[in-house]
Amino acid sequence: MRYTSAEEVNLALVRGLFDKVLNPMDSSAVDRFIAPDYIQHNPNVETGREPLKAFLDFIRKESPEAVHDVKRMFADADHVIVHYHVRRWSGDQGFAVIDIFRIENGLIAEHWDVSQDVPVGGPNVNGMF
Amino acid sequence: MRYTSAEEVNLALVRGLFDKVLNPMDSSAVDRFIAPDYIQHNPNVETGREPLKAFLDFIRKESPEAVHDVKRMFADADHVIVHYHVRRWSGDQGFAVIDIFRIENGLIAEHWDVSQDVPVGGPNVNGMF
Numbered sequence: 001m002r003y004t005s006a007e008e009v010n011l012a013l014v015r016g017l018f019d020k021v022l023n024p025m026d027s028s029a030v031d032r033f034i035a036p037d038y039i040q041h042n043p044n045v046e047t048g049r050e051p052l053k054a055f056l057d058f059i060r061k062e063s064p065e066a067v068h069d070v071k072r073m074f075a076d077a078d079h080v081i082v083h084y085h086v087r088r089w090s091g092d093q094g095f096a097v098i099d100i101f102r103i104e105n106g107l108i109a110e111h112w113d114v115s116q117d118v119p120v121g122g123p124n125v126n127g128m129f
Numbered sequence: 130m131r132y133t134s135a136e137e138v139n140l141a142l143v144r145g146l147f148d149k150v151l152n153p154m155d156s157s158a159v160d161r162f163i164a165p166d167y168i169q170h171n172p173n174v175e176t177g178r179e180p181l182k183a184f185l186d187f188i189r190k191e192s193p194e195a196v197h198d199v200k201r202m203f204a205d206a207d208h209v210i211v212h213y214h215v216r217r218w219s220g221d222q223g224f225a226v227i228d229i230f231r232i233e234n235g236l237i238a239e240h241w242d243v244s245q246d247v248p249v250g251g252p253n254v255n256g257m258f
Contacts, residue, residue, distance in 0.1 A: 046252045072229070098243045114243040114244065
C-alpha cells in the first residue's frame, strides 16, 4: 500500500481544500480545513486564518474565473505537497505553484509555497508540468 | 517506519545530488545521479542530461559562491520533493525553490521546479521557509 491511513486522510483534506475553498475561492469554507492558528509562509499574505479568508475574497473579486489545476499531489507523513497551474482567465499563461501543507489534528496548520510565471517560449520544450 | 527502503534509497540519491552536484556545481558528477534521457521541466534549461551540465558550468562561473540551503525534504514512492533557499553570494536575499524529482532505475529521470525571489519586507512575518 502506497499510503498509510493517516496519509490518506491528509490527502483527502488537501483535495477538499482545493475543491471547496481554493477553486470556488470560498472564504466561508476555510474553517473546515484550516487551523485557527494557521502559520502562513506565503510572503504576500499575513499569517493566520482570517487573513487567508480576506485574501480569498480579494482574488475572487480580482479573478472570478481563476482555476487551480492540480497536476500532481504527494504525501509524506504529516505533509502534503501539491503542484498546480493557476490560470486567472481563459487562455492565461498563468503561473506554476508548489504548495507544502503541514497537517496537525486533522487541519492544515502550516503552509509554504513557491510561485513562478509560466513563460512563453524559451529553450525547454516539455513545459513546466 | 516512516519510509520504505526504496524511499530511503531515493532520498539518499537526491541528498547526493545536492552534496555532490548542486552545491559544488560540479557537472562532472552529474552522470552518477541523472539518467541519460533526463526529462527537464525547468523552463530556462533545455531537456536532457548534457544541457544540465552546461547549466551547472554556467552558474558556477556566474555565482561561484552560491549555496543551495536545503530546508525540508520529502519522499513519496518514486518522487522526492526538496524545499531550499538559493543564495548567490553572502547576504543575498536569494530565491526559494521547490524541486520535484522522479526516480527510475536508481537515477533521477524527471524534474519539475518552481522558483521565486525572496522579497524584502511585505506583510508576512514568518519568512518563506
